[in-house]
Amino acid sequence: MLESLSEKLQETLADVRGHGTLTEADVRATMREIRLALLEADVNFQVVRSFTNTVREKALGEDIIGQLNPGQQVVKVVSDELTELMGGQAEELSFSPRPPTVILMAGLQGSGKTTATGKLARYFKEQHNSSVAVAACDVYRPAAVEQLIKVGNEAGATVYEAGTDQDPVKLAAWARDRAISDGKDVLIVDTSGRLHVDQELMKELADIKKAIVPDHVWLVVDAMTGQDAVQVAEQFGETVDFDGVIMSKLDGDARGGAALSVKAITGKPIVFASTGEKQGQFERFHPDRMAQRILGMGDVMSLIEKAEAAYDEEQAAELERKLKKNEFTMEDFLNQMRQIRRLGPLQNLLGMLPGVGSELKDLKIDEKQFDRVQAIILSMTPQERRNPQIINGRRRLRIANGSGTSVQQVKALISQFDQMRKMMRKVAKGETPDFSQMMGGAQPGVPQRRR
DSSP, X not given: OOHHHHHHHHHHHHHHHTOSSBOXXXXXXXXXXXXHHHHHTTOOHHHHHHHHHHHHHHHHXXXXXXXXXXXXXXXXXXXXXXXXXXXSSOOOOOOOSSSOEXXXXXXXXXXXXXXXXXXXXXXXXXXXXXXXXXXXXXXXXXXXXXXXXXXXXXXXOEEEOOOSSSOHHHHHHHHHXXXXXXXXXXXXXXXXXXXXXXXXXXXXXXXXXXXXXXXXXEEEEEGGGTHHHHHHHHHHHHHSOOOEEEXXXXXXXXXXXXXXXXXXXXXXXXXXXXXXXXXXXXXXXXXXXXXXXXXXXXXXXXHHHHHHHHOOHXXXXXXXXXXXXXXXXXXXXXXXXXXXXXXXXXXXXXXXXXTHHHHXXXXXXOTHHHHHHHHXXXXXXXXXXXXXXXXXXXXXXXXXXXXXXXXXXXXXXXXXXXXXXXXXXXXXXXXXXXXXGGOSSOOTTSOOBOO
């Protein structure tokens, strides 16, 4: 996400790092490049002017002119100001002292509001162990109720719906009363949108807000629409007071205009961001981490949080025991591979590693290779998964036919698995493994470079 902006800013700042000393002219030239990068990224021009003026003043005021190795100081100024531009600190989530915490979702039709409702429900259920209900109050869009039932069920939330021939204000009030009587921790109310901001939409939102008195009103905006998203947020803010933004489709936004402009223009923070199509690809928005991603510094904290969310302490202990006793099987390998995939697309994970995003920006990972590996393992019998050594030529042919792969691919996976098991056993014993054994060429069992 924000690949275009990130690449241009990183190139500009890499040039700064290359200077042994910096002159005032160097700083001004750098600011011109940053200004162009931000404007091309569809960032609001007033925001761009204010940002570059602030960065220039701070850079010139840091007593770095003429000093050795000043590049890092300039990068730090840019990073700090990007963080401030997007809101400074991550917005704290507050919960009602008397449940349920009621969240009213607003936004235009097509902004991803119903999908975001499902993702938000899953977030509260998994991250806060909350009992969540969602209310279907979009009675105008065809199939909106059916969509919310689907995403709500996927998220493990209770869905309150009464069809499409009801008054949305009365529906919202009824859902709130149901959530109270059912003892729900969180109620998320999905409302109808329009193709544009109009008086009817605003009146309905205002009426629902008055009827249910929500703890939060969050506006869902489509990051891919750039400045249009910011204008929508500004118009909503003028008539319906919302207190936070959910940025949908941020993974598809290569420029970054909405993410960098919305806080400065509306004064409202980005609370959550959708980073993919799957329900789990939804995360709290941290301005400092986003600034670090943009500048190629990685986002180690988010990577650690993702790993911790997928981490099972009992499973890990059992895995360690199996490794030490050389009992690690193909089934264990498959389970570990599935856990890694739960962290999200590997391309996104690489971008969270410092320096890796820029170094490997042209590397394309074939995620389908995981599917092929899984198909091979699932085509084995339980006995073969536990003891791959028994797989002879006849068995390899059967497994290849069953998985839609080749005998060579099956043979390569078994060989690679054997090498990996030996290496992991050494690691479990505290020994230093010989990684060169696994670096002797392309590995058919794992994702490879795809140009």
